[in-house]
Amino acid sequence: MFQGETDDSAKVTSATSAVWGNHVTVPDTPDGFTVRTSCPPNPDGVEVMLEQWEAGSEEPPHSHPGDDMTVVIEGKMSIQFFTRGDNGLVPVGDRIFLNKGETGYIRAGRIHDAKYIEPCKLVYVHDKAFGFTRED
Numbered sequence: 445m446f447q448g449e450t451d452d453s454a455k456v457t458s459a460t461s462a463v464w465g466n467h468v469t470v471p472d473t474p475d476g477f478t479v480r481t482s483c484p485p486n487p488d489g490v491e492v493m494l495e496q497w498e499a500g501s502e503e504p505p506h507s508h509p510g511d512d513m514t515v516v517i518e519g520k521m522s523i524q525f526f527t528r529g530d531n532g533l534v535p536v537g538d539r540i541f542l543n544k545g546e547t548g549y550i551r552a553g554r555i556h557d558a559k560y561i562e563p564c565k566l567v568y569v570h571d572k573a574f575g576f577t578r579e580d
Contacts, residue, residue, distance in 0.1 A: 458517050458565050467496055476501025476560070481574075493568040497521070497560035505533055505557045505579045508550070510571030515547045519564030523548060526555040526579070533579065555579045 458464060467478035476498030481491065497519070505526050514521075523540045526533040533555065541561075542548050550556055552571070 463494065464496070464565060467494070474501055474503055488572065490572065491570045491574045493566075493570070493574070495564070495566040495568050497564040497566070499560060499563050501560045503558040505555055507553050507555050507577050507579055508570060509575040509577075510552045510573075512550050512571065513547060513569045514542065514550075515567040515569075516542045516544050517565040517567060518544055519560065519562040519566075520544070521561060521564050521566075522559045523550070524557050524559075526557070528555070528579075 464480075467480050469478055473479075478496045480494040499519075520541065520543050523542070525536040525540075527536050528534070540548065
Protein backbone atom coordinates (compact mmCIF):
# COMPACT_ATOMS: atom_id res chain seq x y z
CA MET A 445 0.00 0.00 0.00
CA PHE A 446 1.23 3.47 -0.77
CA GLN A 447 1.56 6.25 1.78
CA GLY A 448 -1.71 8.13 2.12
CA GLU A 449 -3.82 5.23 0.81
CA THR A 450 -6.64 4.46 3.22
CA ASP A 451 -8.76 1.77 1.53
CA ASP A 452 -7.91 -1.50 3.31
CA SER A 453 -9.31 -3.50 0.37
CA ALA A 454 -6.54 -1.97 -1.78
CA LYS A 455 -3.76 -3.16 0.53
CA VAL A 456 -1.18 -5.33 -1.16
CA THR A 457 1.62 -6.92 0.84
CA SER A 458 4.29 -9.51 0.18
CA ALA A 459 1.82 -12.07 1.53
CA THR A 460 -0.96 -11.09 -0.90
CA SER A 461 0.80 -9.79 -4.03
CA ALA A 462 0.77 -11.90 -7.20
CA VAL A 463 4.45 -10.95 -7.59
CA TRP A 464 5.28 -13.75 -5.15
CA GLY A 465 3.29 -16.40 -7.07
CA ASN A 466 4.46 -18.81 -9.77
CA HIS A 467 7.71 -19.74 -8.02
CA VAL A 468 9.41 -22.94 -9.15
CA THR A 469 12.00 -25.27 -7.72
CA VAL A 470 15.25 -25.63 -9.62
CA PRO A 471 17.21 -28.89 -9.93
CA ASP A 472 20.48 -29.06 -7.99
CA THR A 473 19.65 -26.17 -5.66
CA PRO A 474 19.33 -26.31 -1.86
CA ASP A 475 16.15 -27.66 -0.27
CA GLY A 476 13.78 -24.90 0.80
CA PHE A 477 14.47 -22.68 -2.22
CA THR A 478 12.01 -21.50 -4.88
CA VAL A 479 12.50 -18.75 -7.44
CA ARG A 480 10.77 -16.63 -10.07
CA THR A 481 13.16 -15.15 -12.64
CA SER A 482 13.48 -12.96 -15.67
CA CYS A 483 16.46 -13.11 -17.98
CA PRO A 484 17.18 -9.88 -19.82
CA PRO A 485 18.15 -10.04 -23.50
CA ASN A 486 20.44 -7.03 -22.92
CA PRO A 487 24.02 -8.38 -22.44
CA ASP A 488 24.76 -5.39 -20.20
CA GLY A 489 21.51 -5.73 -18.25
CA VAL A 490 20.78 -7.33 -14.91
CA GLU A 491 19.01 -10.54 -13.96
CA VAL A 492 16.34 -10.18 -11.31
CA MET A 493 15.08 -13.06 -9.19
CA LEU A 494 12.33 -13.18 -6.60
CA GLU A 495 13.57 -15.78 -4.14
CA GLN A 496 11.79 -17.57 -1.31
CA TRP A 497 13.73 -19.56 1.28
CA GLU A 498 12.39 -21.74 4.09
CA ALA A 499 13.72 -21.14 7.60
CA GLY A 500 16.75 -23.35 8.26
CA SER A 501 17.74 -23.67 4.60
CA GLU A 502 21.17 -22.58 3.46
CA GLU A 503 23.52 -22.17 0.52
CA PRO A 504 27.04 -23.62 0.65
CA PRO A 505 30.08 -21.40 0.08
CA HIS A 506 29.91 -20.09 -3.48
CA SER A 507 30.66 -17.12 -5.72
CA HIS A 508 29.00 -15.33 -8.63
CA PRO A 509 30.59 -13.89 -11.80
CA GLY A 510 28.97 -10.47 -11.30
CA ASP A 511 28.20 -8.11 -8.42
CA ASP A 512 24.90 -8.83 -6.69
CA MET A 513 22.38 -7.04 -4.51
CA THR A 514 19.91 -8.70 -2.14
CA VAL A 515 16.93 -6.85 -0.66
CA VAL A 516 15.22 -8.64 2.23
CA ILE A 517 11.47 -8.16 1.82
CA GLU A 518 10.59 -10.54 4.67
CA GLY A 519 12.60 -12.59 7.14
CA LYS A 520 16.15 -12.73 8.42
CA MET A 521 19.26 -14.19 6.81
CA SER A 522 23.01 -14.21 7.33
CA ILE A 523 26.10 -14.21 5.14
CA GLN A 524 29.65 -15.31 5.95
CA PHE A 525 32.53 -14.30 3.67
CA PHE A 526 35.51 -16.61 3.05
CA THR A 527 38.95 -16.56 1.51
CA ARG A 528 40.82 -19.56 0.19
CA GLY A 529 43.66 -20.64 2.49
CA ASP A 530 46.26 -23.43 2.32
CA ASN A 531 43.86 -25.87 3.96
CA GLY A 532 40.59 -24.77 2.37
CA LEU A 533 38.16 -21.95 3.03
CA VAL A 534 38.81 -19.57 5.93
CA PRO A 535 36.05 -17.29 7.33
CA VAL A 536 36.72 -13.56 6.94
CA GLY A 537 35.23 -11.27 9.58
CA ASP A 538 32.02 -11.82 11.50
CA ARG A 539 28.83 -13.26 10.05
CA ILE A 540 26.61 -10.46 8.67
CA PHE A 541 22.87 -10.45 9.38
CA LEU A 542 20.26 -8.90 7.09
CA ASN A 543 16.72 -8.25 8.35
CA LYS A 544 13.50 -7.20 6.68
CA GLY A 545 14.03 -3.93 4.79
CA GLU A 546 17.83 -4.22 4.61
CA THR A 547 20.00 -4.54 1.50
CA GLY A 548 23.31 -6.35 1.05
CA TYR A 549 25.85 -6.09 -1.77
CA ILE A 550 28.51 -8.64 -2.75
CA ARG A 551 31.34 -8.07 -5.24
CA ALA A 552 31.84 -10.43 -8.17
CA GLY A 553 33.97 -13.46 -7.28
CA ARG A 554 33.71 -12.99 -3.49
CA ILE A 555 33.21 -16.33 -1.75
CA HIS A 556 30.27 -16.40 0.67
CA ASP A 557 27.54 -18.61 2.07
CA ALA A 558 23.98 -17.74 3.02
CA LYS A 559 21.78 -19.05 5.83
CA TYR A 560 18.07 -18.35 6.15
CA ILE A 561 17.18 -17.96 9.82
CA GLU A 562 13.51 -17.09 9.20
CA PRO A 563 11.38 -17.72 6.11
CA CYS A 564 12.70 -15.18 3.60
CA LYS A 565 11.39 -13.35 0.58
CA LEU A 566 14.22 -11.66 -1.31
CA VAL A 567 14.64 -9.49 -4.36
CA TYR A 568 17.96 -10.60 -5.81
CA VAL A 569 19.63 -8.57 -8.57
CA HIS A 570 22.71 -9.89 -10.39
CA ASP A 571 24.87 -7.80 -12.72
CA LYS A 572 24.46 -9.39 -16.17
CA ALA A 573 23.36 -13.04 -16.43
CA PHE A 574 23.33 -15.02 -13.16
CA GLY A 575 26.02 -17.60 -12.44
CA PHE A 576 26.78 -19.79 -9.41
CA THR A 577 30.11 -21.47 -8.65
CA ARG A 578 30.24 -23.79 -5.64
CA GLU A 579 33.45 -23.14 -3.68
CA ASP A 580 33.91 -26.21 -1.42
